[in-house]
Amino acid sequence: MSDEREVAEAATGEDASSPPPKTEAASDPQHPAASEGAAAAAASPPLLRCLVLTGFGGYDKAGDRVMVLNRSGMWQEEVTVPSVQTFLIPEAMTFEEAAALLVNYITAYMVLFDFGNLQPGHSVLVHMAAGGVGMAAVQLCRTVENVTVFGTASASKHEALKENGVTHPIDYHTTDYVDEIKKISPKGVDIVMDPLGGSDTAKGYNLLKPMGKVVTYGMANLLTGPKRNLMALARTWWNQFSVTALQLLQANRAVCGFHLGYLDGEVELVSGVVARLLALYNQGHIKPHIDSVWPFEKVNVADAMKQMQEKKNVGKVLLVPGPEKEN
Numbered sequence: 001m002s003d004e005r006e007v008a009e010a011a012t013g014e015d016a017s018s019p020p021p022k023t024e025a026a027s028d029p030q031h032p033a034a035s036e037g038a039a040a041a042a043a044s045p046p047l048l049r050c051l052v053l054t055g056f057g058g059y060d061k062a063g064d065r066v067m068v069l070n071r072s073g074m075w076q077e078e079v080t081v082p083s084v085q086t087f088l089i090p091e092a093m094t095f096e097e098a099a100a101l102l103v104n105y106i107t108a109y110m111v112l113f114d115f116g117n118l119q120p121g122h123s124v125l126v127h128m129a130a131g132g133v134g135m136a137a138v139q140l141c142r143t144v145e146n147v148t149v150f151g152t153a154s155a156s157k158h159e160a161l162k163e164n165g166v167t168h169p170i171d172y173h174t175t176d177y178v179d180e181i182k183k184i185s186p187k188g189v190d191i192v193m194d195p196l197g198g199s200d201t202a203k204g205y206n207l208l209k210p211m212g213k214v215v216t217y218g219m220a221n222l223l224t225g226p227k228r229n230l231m232a233l234a235r236t237w238w239n240q241f242s243v244t245a246l247q248l249l250q251a252n253r254a255v256c257g258f259h260l261g262y263l264d265g266e267v268e269l270v271s272g273v274v275a276r277l278l279a280l281y282n283q284g285h286i287k288p289h290i291d292s293v294w295p296f297e298k299v300n301v302a303d304a305m306k307q308m309q310e311k312k313n314v315g316k317v318l319l320v321p322g323p324e325k326e327n
């Protein structure tokens with residue numbers, strides 16, 4: 001028997017770095033890290049077309065609602081995935097929440113806890129704090145006592161940041177975030193979450209307290225708008241951070257790199273993180289923040305992409321198969 005299962009998607013997470021789907025979606029390359037979706041192995045939800053269960057996964061009962069963690073190819077109505085990449089959706093969780101959970105929260109969790117060693121009393125700099133990973137990270141910081149969170153985002157998103165638990169929102173468009181943090185915390189911070197790359201990695205490193213860590217997990221500085229910008233590419237490459245082992249030793253700091261897409265062979269490791277995340281969800285400590293939900297049709301996919309390219313989103317942008325929903 002195959003250990004694959006076929007699922008039909010109910011909602012799929014979208015990322016700014018993903019290209020829009022093509023009509024022959026089956027071979028569609030997607031998120032460079034990983035993509036996610038929520039699906040059901042039952043005929044009941046009207047959005048689903050076809051469901052066949054063939055696998056021996058953790059969840060092998062027809063009718064299970066599952067979320068899927070897959071490296072690519074999730075922008076389609078039906079997918080076949082190894083059952084180890086599926087996780088049972090808790091009863092109280094909607095398909096949309098499930099689609100918004102895996103990539104954002106696994107990334108935030110592993111960066112903060114597995115690399116960052118987040119402890120009570122720590123301070124954390126979260127860049128892109130109003131994005132999907134950023135919102136997840138801030139909620140996870142709240143699960144530890146007395147954590148100070150500096151979060152960068154456009155000023156229009158600061159109310160949402162405060163509601164989510166950011167202690168000090170910083171508008172990086174108008175303020176030098178390094179100066180701002182140094183004013184509040186002259187010694188700097190314990191953890192820098194760095195999805196930006198380029199010169200921001202060095203700034204993050206220099207903001208670290210002794211025993212601090214900068215965890216780099218993205219290169220958003222490469223993207224400055226809807227079109228490829230060669231100047232930004234060159235600038236980011238030129239400003240790439242580098243450090244020697246001797247410098248690290250003398251500074252008592254660590255630099256880590258995280259890419260969920262390259263952990264796809266680490267089933268036990270990732271499943272353990274998902275189990276802890278689902279426990280936090282069931283206890284009411286985390287809740288995916290959904291910016292907007294878009295129907296799975298080409299014209300609206302373009303609108304969904306625009307929402308991200310224009311940096312309007314707060315939280316996750318989702319695609320769903322089926323008719324238009326109120327946003």
Ligand SMILES: NC(=O)c1ccc[n+]([C@@H]2O[C@H](COP(=O)([O-])OP(=O)(O)OC[C@H]3O[C@@H](n4cnc5c(N)ncnc54)[C@H](OP(=O)(O)O)[C@@H]3O)[C@@H](O)[C@H]2O)c1
Pocket residue numbers: 015016017033034103104107128129130131132133134152153154157195196217218219220221222223224258259260261308310311312313315316
């Ligand atoms: N390594 C991994 O496994 C992994 C997994 C998931 C995501 N990631 C990376 O993590 C980052 C965040 O992903 P996400 O899904 O949370 O993003 P998102 O939800 O699309 O958030 C994007 C927001 O970040 C802000 N931003 C700040 N600087 C930016 C820049 N230079 N370019 C684009 N947006 C910028 C913008 O808001 P404001 O300007 O209004 O603040 C924008 O609306 C991305 O770089 C992604 O590739 C990595």
